[in-house]
Amino acid sequence: xxxxxxxxxxxxxxxxxxxxxxxxxxxxxxxxxxxxxxxxxxxxxxxxxxxxxxxxxxxxxxxxxxxxxxxxxxxxxxxxxxxxxxxxxxxxxxxxxxxxxxxxxxxxxxxxxxxxxxxxxxxxxxxxxxxxxxxxxxxxxxxxxxxxxxxxxxxxxxxxxxxxxxxxxxxxxxxxxxxxxxxxxxxxxxxxxxxxxxx
Numbered sequence: 106x107x108x109x110x111x112x113x114x115x116x117x118x119x120x121x122x123x124x125x126x127x128x129x130x131x132x133x134x135x136x137x138x139x140x141x142x143x144x145x146x147x148x149x150x151x152x153x154x155x156x157x158x159x160x161x162x163x164x165x166x167x168x169x170x171x172x173x174x175x176x177x178x179x180x181x182x183x184x185x186x187x188x189x190x191x192x193x194x195x196x197x198x199x200x201x202x203x204x205x206x207x208x209x210x211x212x213x214x215x216x217x218x219x220x221x222x223x224x225x226x227x228x229x230x231x232x233x234x235x236x237x238x239x240x241x242x243x244x245x246x247x248x249x250x251x252x253x254x255x256x257x258x259x260x261x262x263x264x265x266x267x268x269x270x271x272x273x274x275x276x277x278x279x280x281x282x283x284x285x286x287x288x289x290x291x292x293x294x295x296x297x298x299x300x301x302x303x304x
Contacts, residue, residue: 109152110159116145117163121258122266127164134160178255185246187297189290192222193241195273197234204228207241208282210275217273219284239272240290244281244297257281263296 117124126132138157146152196202196218204227208219220228225235250256260281264271269292273284285293 109155110162112145113141113156113159114163116141121262127160130164134164174255177253178259181246181250181253181256182259182300183302185244185301187294187301188243188245189294190241190243191287191290193219193239193284194222194225194228194235194237195219195239195284196228202228202231202233208275208277210273219273219282236272238287239284240287242283242285242290242293242297244301246279246281248279250279260297260300263300264293267292267296269293
């Protein structure tokens with residue numbers, strides 16, 4: 106495979122929305138080739154033909170894999186359920202916070218805890234950083250979620266495509282927890298319900 110084709114393939118792997126359009130044959134290959142030429146190989150007009158050829162080859166290679174991948178993800182999501190818990194806060198700390206925790210995530214830089222908003226005032230008095238007016242959206246999925254690639258990216262891409270930011274993301278076994286602003290919770294719930302709809 107040529108160097109140009111390799112570069113195009115790697116670039117699209119990092120841009121899942123573009124890769125999905127190529128895989129499903131729903132893009133103008135000439136137009137996309139011009140865009141990639143400008144983004145990947147600025148000033149190299151001679152690369153256009155090689156880029157377009159790489160896109161067409163990638164479309165053929167990915168189309169069958171994409172369908173299997175999408176089918177597996179759809180099966181997992183259809184067997185999942187969604188729950189929303191409003192009025193939560195996210196607390197950043199270096200350790201325990203001394204109140205009941207709904208969910209927590211530890212990393213080298215500290216501990217992120219999701220707790221009921223009724224504890225916000227108490228936690229601020231301790232000098233902890235508290236982000237409020239948040240909702241916790243939980244997706245409960247079947248066990249084979251852990252063996253199915255693409256579920257998390259499908260969820261996050263669907264939410265991001267609506268211009269919504271997920272502030273915190275925690276994956277625990279078959280539970281997927283996402284913290285969003287209260288103002289976005291209804292929209293996120295709608296997006297996830299459309300993905301998990303049995304119809």
